[in-house]
Amino acid sequence: MADGLVRVKPSPxxxxxxxxxxxxxxxxxxxxxxxxxxxxxxxxxFLPKRDLLTVEEMDRVATTFIxxxxxxxxxxxxxxxxxxxxxxxxxxxxxxxxxxLDELTLTTNGTMLSDKAQMLVDCGVNRVNVxxxxxxxxxxxxxxxxxxxxxxxxxxxxxxxxxxKIKINTVAxxxxxxxxxxAMIEWAHSKGMGLTLIEVMPLGDTGEDxxxxxxxxxxxxxxxxxxxxxxxxxxxxxxxGPSRYVRVEETGGKLGFITPLTNNFCAGCNRVxxxxxxxxxxxxxxxxxxDLRSALRESDAPEAALSAAIDQALFRKPEKHxxxxxxxxxTPALPRHMSMTGx
Ligand code: SAM
Ligand code: SF4
Numbered sequence: 609m610a611d612g613l614v615r616v617k618p619s620p621x622x623x624x625x626x627x628x629x630x631x632x633x634x635x636x637x638x639x640x641x642x643x644x645x646x647x648x649x650x651x652x653x654f655l656p657k658r659d660l661l662t663v664e665e666m667d668r669v670a671t672t673f674i675x676x677x678x679x680x681x682x683x684x685x686x687x688x689x690x691x692x693x694x695x696x697x698x699x700x701x702x703x704x705x706x707x708x709l710d711e712l713t714l715t716t717n718g719t720m721l722s723d724k725a726q727m728l729v730d731c732g733v734n735r736v737n738v739x740x741x742x743x744x745x746x747x748x749x750x751x752x753x754x755x756x757x758x759x760x761x762x763x764x765x766x767x768x769x770x771x772x773k774i775k776i777n778t779v780a781x782x783x784x785x786x787x788x789x790x791a792m793i794e795w796a797h798s799k800g801m802g803l804t805l806i807e808v809m810p811l812g813d814t815g816e817d818x819x820x821x822x823x824x825x826x827x828x829x830x831x832x833x834x835x836x837x838x839x840x841x842x843x844x845x846x847x848x849g850p851s852r853y854v855r856v857e858e859t860g861g862k863l864g865f866i867t868p869l870t871n872n873f874c875a876g877c878n879r880v881x882x883x884x885x886x887x888x889x890x891x892x893x894x895x896x897x898x899d900l901r902s903a904l905r906e907s908d909a910p911e912a913a914l915s916a917a918i919d920q921a922l923f924r925k926p927e928k929h930x931x932x933x934x935x936x937x938x939t940p941a942l943p944r945h946m947s948m949t950g951x
Contacts, residue, residue: 620677621918623890623925631879632673634666636697638884640687642717644741646779648706648810649815650753650879654744657906660715661886663693667700669882672914679710685885698731705732715739719755721763725770727784731840732932733831733871735773737804738764741785743792751784775864781821789828790835796930797861804851804864809892824870832856855915890925898924 621629626841635757638649639654661669670681679702688694714728718738740760742748748757767774776796780786789805806830808821820872832838838854841862851864874891881889884899898921900914907913 619919621922623672623824623922627748627877627925628677629878629880629922629925630678631682632670632678633684633881634670635684635686635878635882635884636666636688636694636784637686637691640717641690642687642755643815644739644779645751645753645816646781646821647783647812647814649813655885658907660884661901661904663697663700665901665929666697667884668700668904668910669886669900669914670685671704672911672918674704674708675684675720676915678833678848680707680713681709682715683709684715687719689716689719689724694724694934695727698728702731702733706836708787710811713737713776717752717755718760718763722759722818725763725767725772727769729772733772735795736767738767739777739779740764740792741778741781742788743795744788747785747788764799764801766776768801774799774801776801777806778803779806780810780823780825780828781808783819783820786823787830788830792925793832793861793863794859797856797859800861802862802864804866806866807869807870811892822869824867825867826870829865832863844922877925880925889923890921896924897921 613714614921624628637660640899642648642651643652644729646768669680674681683694683697683701685691691697698712701709705712706812712731712733716735716739718740720735739863740748741751742757745757745814748755748760752837762833764774770930775886776792778792780789794804805825807823808818810818817848827906829838836859837857839857841853850868851866853862853864856863877891881892882900883889883897886899886904889897900917903917904910
């Protein structure tokens with residue numbers, strides 16, 4: 609070493625079940641321009657801005673994780689693109705691409721993609737997930753309680769034109785979109801986009817009964833198989849993430865299933881989540897968390913405090929979640945909305 613110091617390689621992020629953490633999801637805001645019925649309540653009280661990590665603090669958190677072996681960072685929310693300094697965050701984290709970081713990506717509702725697609729491409733983002741649950745304007749407005757479908761469709765086209773690959777995420781809803789899922793899959797595949805179906809999870813009080821929303825995906829798959837041939841893809845086996853993929857032979861496109869309720873997906877979990885206030889949640893389905901913001905703001909040696917807090921979090925990462933939706937009127941499994949933790 610030129611400066612004569614011996615540097616110790618940071619230890620990798622291994623939990624007590626031997627799972628290596630290589631994937632960080634960072635929620636950058638709890639705010640959103642939509643109010644999806646399965647995600648938020650109609651009237652939400654959002655956090656004061658001072659409680660949110662600054663872009664510099666988020667960069668520091670991401671950098672620490674990347675130095676310790678995280679290879680993929682997904683920016684999420686709330687709606688990440690409503691944050692005014694979001695471009696600055698992408699620019700900062702993008703400096704790690706090719707030196708530690710393999711992928712920087714985003715989950716968005718797509719309403720602001722028309723304006724932001726080029727910025728994302730300029731920051732080395734190759735693909736994004738866009739959440740979309742309907743292709744008919746009134747149905748979209750009902751599910752999002754306010755959204756303008758056209759704006760999202762224009763955003764998707766702008767992103768495709770800018771060269772981004774898109775995967776559509778669709779929450780399957782018993783009454784609001786179950787019948788229109790085949791049409792959505794055909795539409796996505798016709799535009800060269802994959803689509804992943806997600807089971808609704810009991811996170812946060814949204815003013816809706818989960819029993820009226822939840823439809824088990826094996827039931828949806830059975831119905832699709834009456835019309836289509838679904839061939840399991842090998843990558844399902846190597847993919848450590850929670851999705852199971854098939855190819856729809858009739859459309860030639862890829863279809864994913866995320867089934868946290870009918871099929872616990874935790875054995876291969878390789879991720880942790882950091883909220884916009886700097887809490888690290890070791891599991892989407894558990895409430896245990898560790899506060900990184902105090903490590904950042906109150907310690908004299910923030911880097912070391914951050915790393916120690918991350919070690920503590922790994923030690924406490926649970927084996928699995930225990931979601932269930934069983935009875936009408938049941939209170940949510942966790943009071944925290946998905947928009948807090950980041951999907
Ligand atoms: N606003 C962005 C968006 O909608 O893509 C990013 C944040 S959103 C919380 C991330 C993902 O979580 C979306 O795909 C959304 O559909 C999903 N989601 C939100 N609440 C959910 C719930 N209760 N169960 C299952 N998925 C949920
Ligand atoms: Fe907003 Fe995304 Fe939640 Fe819908 S799912 S309310 S777009 S954060």
